[in-house]
Amino acid sequence: MIKQIYFQSGQAVQQGQILIQLNTDVEQAQLGRLQAKLKQAEMAYHRTKLLIDSHAISRAEMDTALADRDMTRAEIQQLQASIKQKTIRAPFSGVMGIRQVHQGQYLEAGTGIANLVDFRQILANFTLDEQLASRLKIGQSVQLKIDAFPEKSFTAVLKPGMYAKLDIQESERPSLVVPETAITYTAYGNTVFLAKQDHNKLIVQRVAVVLVSSVEGIDYLSSSTVQGRSAVTLRMQLNRDSTQALTEVMAKVNQVRYKLPEQAFDPVIERSSGESTDVAYIGFSSEQLSLAELTDYLSRVVEPMLSTIDGVAKVQTYGSQRLAMRIWLDTDRLASRGVTAADVANAIRQNNYQAAPGQVKGELVVSNVNVSTDLTSIQDFKNLVIRNDAQNLIRLQDVATVELGAASTETSASMDGSLRSVLIPVVTIPLSMLGALGLMLLCGFSINLLTLLAMVLAIGLVVDDAIVVVENVHRHIEEGASPVAAALIGAREVAGPVIAMTITLAAVLPLLYQLPQKELAPNEDQASVLAAIKAPQHANLNYAEHFNQKLDEIFWTFPETSTTWIINGTDGPASSFGGTTLSTWSERVHSADEIQQQLQAKVGDVEGSSIFVFQNPALPGSTGGLPLQMVLRSAQDYSTIYQAMQNIKQKARESGLFVVVDSDLDFNNPVIRIEVDRAKANSLGIRMQDIGEALATLVGENYINRFSMQGRAYDVIPQSINTQRLTAQALTRQFIRTDQGTLIPLSTVAIPAAGVSLGQALSFLEQAASELPTGFSYDWQADARQYVQEVNIYTQIGLVTLIGLISLDRRAAILKAAQIRLRPILMTTAAMVFGLIPLLFATGAGAHSRFGLGLVIVCVCWLVNTIKTFTLAVYKSYNRLTNRRKNHDVEWAEQPACCCLSFCV
Numbered sequence: 001m002i003k004q005i006y007f008q009s010g011q012a013v014q015q016g017q018i019l020i021q022l023n024t025d026v027e028q029a030q031l032g033r034l035q036a037k038l039k040q041a042e043m044a045y046h047r048t049k050l051l052i053d054s055h056a057i058s059r060a061e062m063d064t065a066l067a068d069r070d071m072t073r074a075e076i077q078q079l080q081a082s083i084k085q086k087t088i089r090a091p092f093s094g095v096m097g098i099r100q101v102h103q104g105q106y107l108e109a110g111t112g113i114a115n116l117v118d119f120r121q122i123l124a125n126f127t128l129d130e131q132l133a134s135r136l137k138i139g140q141s142v143q144l145k146i147d148a149f150p151e152k153s154f155t156a157v158l159k160p161g162m163y164a165k166l167d168i169q170e171s172e173r174p175s176l177v178v179p180e181t182a183i184t185y186t187a188y189g190n191t192v193f194l195a196k197q198d199h200n201k202l203i204v205q206r207v208a209v210v211l212v213s214s215v216e217g218i219d220y221l222s223s224s225t226v227q228g229r230s231a232v233t234l235r236m237q238l239n240r241d242s243t244q245a246l247t248e249v250m251a252k253v254n255q256v257r258y259k260l261p262e263q264a265f266d267p268v269i270e271r272s273s274g275e276s277t278d279v280a281y282i283g284f285s286s287e288q289l290s291l292a293e294l295t296d297y298l299s300r301v302v303e304p305m306l307s308t309i310d311g312v313a314k315v316q317t318y319g320s321q322r323l324a325m326r327i328w329l330d331t332d333r334l335a336s337r338g339v340t341a342a343d344v345a346n347a348i349r350q351n352n353y354q355a356a357p358g359q360v361k362g363e364l365v366v367s368n369v370n371v372s373t374d375l376t377s378i379q380d381f382k383n384l385v386i387r388n389d390a391q392n393l394i395r396l397q398d399v400a401t402v403e404l405g406a407a408s409t410e411t412s413a414s415m416d417g418s419l420r421s422v423l424i425p426v427v428t429i430p431l432s433m434l435g436a437l438g439l440m441l442l443c444g445f446s447i448n449l450l451t452l453l454a455m456v457l458a459i460g461l462v463v464d465d466a467i468v469v470v471e472n473v474h475r476h477i478e479e480g481a482s483p484v485a486a487a488l489i490g491a492r493e494v495a496g497p498v499i500a501m502t503i504t505l506a507a508v509l510p511l512l513y514q515l516p517q518k519e520l521a522p523n524e525d526q527a528s529v530l531a532a533i534k535a536p537q538h539a540n541l542n543y544a545e546h547f548n549q550k551l552d553e554i555f556w557t558f559p560e561t562s563t564t565w566i567i568n569g570t571d572g573p574a575s576s577f578g579g580t581t582l583s584t585w586s587e588r589v590h591s592a593d594e595i596q597q598q599l600q601a602k603v604g605d606v607e608g609s610s611i612f613v614f615q616n617p618a619l620p621g622s623t624g625g626l627p628l629q630m631v632l633r634s635a636q637d638y639s640t641i642y643q644a645m646q647n648i649k650q651k652a653r654e655s656g657l658f659v660v661v662d663s664d665l666d667f668n669n670p671v672i673r674i675e676v677d678r679a680k681a682n683s684l685g686i687r688m689q690d691i692g693e694a695l696a697t698l699v700g701e702n703y704i705n706r707f708s709m710q711g712r713a714y715d716v717i718p719q720s721i722n723t724q725r726l727t728a729q730a731l732t733r734q735f736i737r738t739d740q741g742t743l744i745p746l747s748t749v750a751i752p753a754a755g756v757s758l759g760q761a762l763s764f765l766e767q768a769a770s771e772l773p774t775g776f777s778y779d780w781q782a783d784a785r786q787y788v789q790e791v792n793i794y795t796q797i798g799l800v801t802l803i804g805l806i807s808l809d810r811r812a813a814i815l816k817a818a819q820i821r822l823r824p825i826l827m828t829t830a831a832m833v834f835g836l837i838p839l840l841f842a843t844g845a846g847a848h849s850r851f852g853l854g855l856v857i858v859c860v861c862w863l864v865n866t867i868k869t870f871t872l873a874v875y876k877s878y879n880r881l882t883n884r885r886k887n888h889d890v891e892w893a894e895q896p897a898c899c900c901l902s903f904c905v
Contacts, residue, residue, distance in 0.1 A: 001358070002105050009099045009114070010269065012251045013090045020101070020113060022086035027079055034076045041069040090116060095247055106358040281565055283413075292406040295320040300712070318567040319413020321406030325381060325707055327718040328401040329698065337394050339386055340736065341697040342690065344399065344718055347386045348704045351375070352716060375707050378402055381716075400718070407715050408701065411541070411569030465498050525592040526616050529599060530579035533566075534662060535609045544568045544576050547609045554602050555580045558595055560588040610662055686736055694736055 001023040007013060048065040051057045097115030236245055246269065253267050284302070286294050298317055306315045327348075329341060357369040375381050382397035396402060436455065473490035477483060531551060535544050548566050555564040558580070566578035582588060582595065590598075596613050603611040630648070634641050645663050652661045676691060696702050703715035 002103050007096050010250045011096050011254050012247050015093045017090045020088040024083050024086050027083045031079050038072040041072045045069045292321045292323045296323040319411050324407035324715040324717050326403055326405035328721045333399045341694050345697050413567045468494050527582045529596050532612045533576035533609050535574040539574045541573050548576055550606050
């Protein structure tokens, strides 16, 4: 039997660390008996030794005493070894998997406890097409990509019996690794906090922030707290090893787990990459099932099926209502029968108990012992005896309504030329692309929009180089050289300039980051427009559904709307998220940008909530939310920060630069503060714990324990009916039991106080933040953080390509005279410009990116090459002529012809 468990799921452990201690009570008792027996055998041996010296006993008796002592010692050593084996230690260092056993469970030989993963070495099985098997050899090194670690590339060695299948995964965009690790703490239901409303939650948040702040590779971290839940999010640096960070966070959370409140669930640690945007939404509805029953069906049947589809990383159900046994307590019936909410909670805990007695081991058969100590149906809960009076039994159905319902009702969702000259570039293109694909595979890149764009630009550069070589070879043939000799001489002459041109591309990359920052990436028309809705903090689900219905009606005023959906309660009842899917580009007149602007203007007239309309980010890795997010940092209290934040918000609204101005720190949530007369409560024998637990049971939706139904476990949640907890006065009518056993209303020792209600763009905000008092600093989040760090990705590609073109054959033009290099320069420039002109007139999805790229390359490339053709040779010739005049070594016959020809063309 397991006596103690010393690890948690996901915990990093060291070799030799104790994982599980099995029960050794029987062995310890046997050890004590044997130690006493050994002491007696030692005494007997010493007596016989004295007697043998005096010849009082025989030698055989002496040998028997010695054998008894040695046998007892051997039994003790054997028992000690058995006890040592019941202390299970980690055989090597690694990370524990999901724990499969619990305290008190009986184990048999071979029972799995948990998986221990050693990340130092990974063995993987692979399959390979038989036609390709001959290319592999035992001991050959290969590069592997593993689905579990998509951001890492592994170097492996082939072993006998193992085969490899290597392929390039195709996706829309490259897998930018911007890992996030979130530590989510959930309180024991929505506990009611007395006097200091958020005391426990702030403790959790601060502890979590302090413990993870020392993890290496953190870009920034943020924390949030709502009623009953706190979360800390770590944003890791680009391409940081998120697996290592996850291990470090797990270890640090385990170090301070004991500091969390006793009612807290174990913190949940999750890891996600920057590409966490949902790619598909599927709506489910039923006329026969309730929302809670439909949610249960989706979790049992649909989610497992979708999760097994290749390429699906995560399946999440929005607007779900988890099934639970809801016990709606009637405080009037409780009081009439002399029962309190605490009595009901204790009765459920004591009589709905999931036991695991163990096994009965016979001579030949092992039988499991199952005892029905738990409740499994609605009728079982209704018949539960709360109290046994002398005259009658008080059952749960006498004081409450029992039903299968939703565990929480805070979320919902709704959804409605010459062949020879052409042949050379044609041959070079696939050859260069095969090499590029091989290099991409080796480096772990996938085929996506950016890599395909890089291929197009690479093809252009390959064609340019091919034109230069072909033109130079053709010139030598025209001068009388044989084709073979012309090919050798022509290739040898331009080999250096072609290689220098390629090196130029890499050499200028550091200079690119000195350019003014403009944007991360232009918006793409992804045929969808999203909306974030924020209601007042005091709003509940009914409030959100009422006002969000108006947003759905506005969606359908646009003829381009195909489907709409709204998810209520995404981050508490006051937060919602929705959107509309547009028809295809060919079936609509307006772009997503135009619809977004019109939609934002219409939702501005919706009263009762703040709505922000936006589109999905063009590139992965965005943190989500509003694109411009400023973070105020200060060591002062929240009230001072709130006042400073309100000043900046007011200035931002008055500037007219912003459509939506919002903040995530709100002190306008109404609070019912209950003041307890401690002296009177003590005189009546009422403890503060009794008051807190009674209110938590009646108001907080706290789960008591779980019950089994159809092979799954569900929560048991008692709570007072809605009409008896609408006001502060209704709360004080709850009854509390004194030490003498009598019931008194809460209003006797506690009264409710009065309701409490505590109630371009970057340059402007920086100016406003500069006026903050001493002790404040600021930072940026979301797209604004990337804005101040990055250059438009497509502009980067365009400028790199442009640099390669405007420096094309520059050395050859200077040294070999402009009349020789004029034709290839014009040919390569014209080929690139005319090839990219279609980008300027692009329509449909992705037009913004293509237009920006084409505009940079076509306009600047044509302009720079035109100016260069007229001025470069003149300048270089004049510069060289000036230098030679100074040295009195002028050669007039060579240079004027060169500069004259270049200037006149």
